[in-house]
Amino acid sequence: MSKRNQHVVPHDAGWAVRGAGAQRATAVHDTQAAAIDQARSIARHQRTELLIHGTDGRIRERDSHGNDPNPPKG
Secondary structure, three states: OOOOOEEEEEEOOEEEEEEOOOOOOOEEEOOHHHHHHHHHHHHHHHOOEEEEEOOOOOEEEEEEOOOOOOOOOO
């Protein structure tokens, strides 16, 4: 399994968890909170970043789970 940053993005059926660069969603959830929980778990396991998008598709929050001693802020 390749290590990809995990994105939580709006989806026609709710909220999707999608690896960076992936065409298809890993999973689709009814709520953004459920999608964030799954994406955070994947990001922790893979030691990558979690990027949470708002309803407009823009990144509104990020959370680093990598080994970088100086993770990006904001």
